[in-house]
Amino acid sequence: MSCGKVIDMNSIYCDDCQPKMPYITGERCAFCGESKADCSCKKHKHNYSSIIAPFYYEGGARNALLKLKKYPVYAEGLADECVAVIEECYSDINFDLITCVPLNKRRKRLNGFNQSEILAKKIAEKTGVEYSPVLLTVFDAKSQHKLKSIFRAGNVRGIYDKIKDRSVEGKTVLLVDDIKTSGATLNECALILRLYDAEEVFAVAGAVARGKDM
Ligand SMILES: [Zn+2]
Numbered sequence: 584m585s586c587g588k589v590i591d592m593n594s595i596y597c598d599d600c601q602p603k604m605p606y607i608t609g610e611r612c613a614f615c616g617e618s619k620a621d622c623s624c625k626k627h628k629h630n631y632s633s634i635i636a637p638f639y640y641e642g643g644a645r646n647a648l649l650k651l652k653k654y655p656v657y658a659e660g661l662a663d664e665c666v667a668v669i670e671e672c673y674s675d676i677n678f679d680l681i682t683c684v685p686l687n688k689r690r691k692r693l694n695g696f697n698q699s700e701i702l703a704k705k706i707a708e709k710t711g712v713e714y715s716p717v718l719l720t721v722f723d724a725k726s727q728h729k730l731k732s733i734f735r736a737g738n739v740r741g742i743y744d745k746i747k748d749r750s751v752e753g754k755t756v757l758l759v760d761d762i763k764t765s766g767a768t769l770n771e772c773a774l775i776l777r778l779y780d781a782e783e784v785f786a787v788a789g790a791v792a793r794g795k796d797m
């Protein structure tokens with residue numbers, strides 16, 4: 584999943600990559616998703632109750648997530664890693680549905696698919712929780728990664744809405760994104776879910792970028 588070397592079907596990494604994978608270990612900060620030992624966030628409350636991820640967005644995890652944008656098959660191993668942290672951190676939560684951060688139409692057309700959706704569907708398959716596409720983008724915003732962090736919350740403000748015939752009322756939702764940077768995108772998606780009366784929203788990402796929480 585990291586270097587692309589052909590390996591045994593049942594493994595995710597080769598022997599060289601496995602020990603170098605940037606796992607987030609120890610007690611986690613619910614606000615930013617980093618390990619408490621690394622966290623330097625300001626503990627700002629978000630519309631999601633907590634964020635978890637198996638990895639920091641660096642090294643082998645960065646490789647895997649960049650490849651996921653082109654090749655859906657990378658969702659398999661990443662979903663396994665996400666499910667492991669879900670089982671560790673969210674084991675006492677009964678999720679009613681799993682959904683993902685939507686991609687705007689232009690990006691989806693360019694990519695051919697939404698990598699967060701592929702990851703969310705795989706997590707749903709592995710956990711047995713229903714996957715439901717709930718959110719859509721109302722208009723296209725600039726790419727978040729091109730913007731300084733102070734502009735990111737504003738850039739995504741109001742760009743999402745709920746798909747008409749989908750309901751989240753009274754539901755506990757697991758929201759999936761591929762990479763969490765400032766958390767602005769997840770926060771805005773969680774806001775919409777809560778505006779439509781979701782009971783509570785928890786987030787999971789394939790990886791979390793260090794020191795970027797808004
Ligand atoms: Zn490798």
Ligand SMILES: [Zn+2]
Pocket residue numbers: 612613614615616617622623624625626
């Ligand atoms: Zn933190």
